[in-house]
Amino acid sequence: DVKVTQSSRYLVKRTGEKVFLECVQDMDHENMFWYRQDPGLGLRLIYFSYDVKMKEKGDIPEGYSVSREKKERFSLILESASTNQTSMYLCASSFLAGNHYEQYFGPGTRLTVT
Amino acid sequence: AQSVTQPDIHITVSEGASLELRCNYSYGATPYLFWYVQSPGQGLQLLLKYFSGDTLVQGIKGFEAEFKRSQSSFNLRKPSVHWSDAAEYFCAVGSQTGANNLFFGTGTRLTVIP
Numbered sequence: 509d510v511k512v513t514q515s516s517r518y519l520v521k522r523t524g525e526k527v528f529l530e531c532v533q534d535m536d537h538e539n540m541f542w543y544r545q546d547p548g549l550g551l552r553l554i555y556f557s558y559d560v561k562m563k564e565k566g567d568i569p570e571g572y573s574v575s576r577e578k579k580e581r582f583s584l585i586l587e588s589a590s591t592n593q594t595s596m597y598l599c600a601s602s603f604l605a606g607n608h609y610e611q612y613f614g615p616g617t618r619l620t621v622t
Numbered sequence: 623a624q625s626v627t628q629p630d631i632h633i634t635v636s637e638g639a640s641l642e643l644r645c646n647y648s649y650g651a652t653p654y655l656f657w658y659v660q661s662p663g664q665g666l667q668l669l670l671k672y673f674s675g676d677t678l679v680q681g682i683k684g685f686e687a688e689f690k691r692s693q694s695s696f697n698l699r700k701p702s703v704h705w706s707d708a709a710e711y712f713c714a715v716g717s718q719t720g721a722n723n724l725f726f727g728t729g730t731r732l733t734v735i736p
Contacts, residue, residue: 512665541723548631550712550728551666566723598665608654608673608716611724613665 511535512614514599520620527586529617531599538603540582541611542566542574545596557582589621624649624715628727635703636735643698643730645713654716655696656724657687661709669711672696683707708734 515530533540539558543551543566553566555574563574571593575583582601586593596618602611625648635641647653654673658666670681677689687698696713710731714724 517663543726548728550628551724551726553723556723600666606673608671610668610671611656612668613658615665616663 512599512601512612514597514614514617516617517615518618518620520622521586521589522622523590525586525589525621527589527619527621529584529586529597529599529619531582531584531614532580533582533601533612534580535601535603535612536579537601537612538579539601539609540576541600541602542572542582542584543598543600544568545598545616551598554584589619591621593619594621595619624653624725626713626715626725626727628711628713628730630730631728632731632733634733634735637705638702641698641700641703641707641732643711643713643732645696645698645727646694647696647713647715648694649715655687655689656714656716657681657685657696657698658712658714659683659709660712660729666712669698673716703732703734705734705736708732 511534513532541556542554545551552568557563557576573585596616598616599614600611602609627646656671657669660666672679672689710729712729713727
């Protein structure tokens with residue numbers, strides 16, 4: 509079974525703090541993703557990575573950065589947390605299943621910025 | 623550009639009743655389509671997928687979905703709902719570019735009443 513784990517299920521941080529969200533997958537997948545999920549907005553892609561040290565902006569990258577130093581680990585960084593970054597953050601990894609990609613998700617981190 | 627519309631924000635059904643969740647997509651070519659389910663406090667779990675071939679696809683937990691190209695739809699169905707099906711359901715369309723990221727609908731929350 510594919511396993512995608514996220515370092516924290518719940519996190520509370522103060523405005524202005526630097527926040528690290530960690531994601532690890534154990535299936536040697538090339539691609540990894542960070543989404544945020546907000547009520548009524550569904551999932552929105554923040555960043556993704558298709559290889560070590562490679563990253564691409566998604567739909568809402570402002571205020572975030574990412575790091576992928578090892579294939580199995582993809583970190584999301586909030587340089588200076590703000591209250592509008594309070595959200596559920598979901599990490600995913602994907603692999604090529606025949607002629608299409610399948611994404612597998614971690615359990616999510618619910619971040620509250622006060 | 624890809625997009626997904628789930629017109630129903632919230633649906634309530636009685637246990638044992640049939641269910642249909644609607645999904646319409648916009649995509650320039652043959653899409654890859656997915657349904658995910660998210661139980662409260664959990665990540666997303668893949669229910670089923672369509673990428674080619676038979677337009678009626680079977681998934682886990684007794685769900686099925688039908689791809690209708692003429693209507694740009696990929697509706698999810700279950701003949702008899704169980705209380706454990708209460709969750710949020712997301713339809714997604716997959717990009718066929720090298721990015722392989724998914725575009726999600728805003729989700730439909732399903733409530734099951736006894």
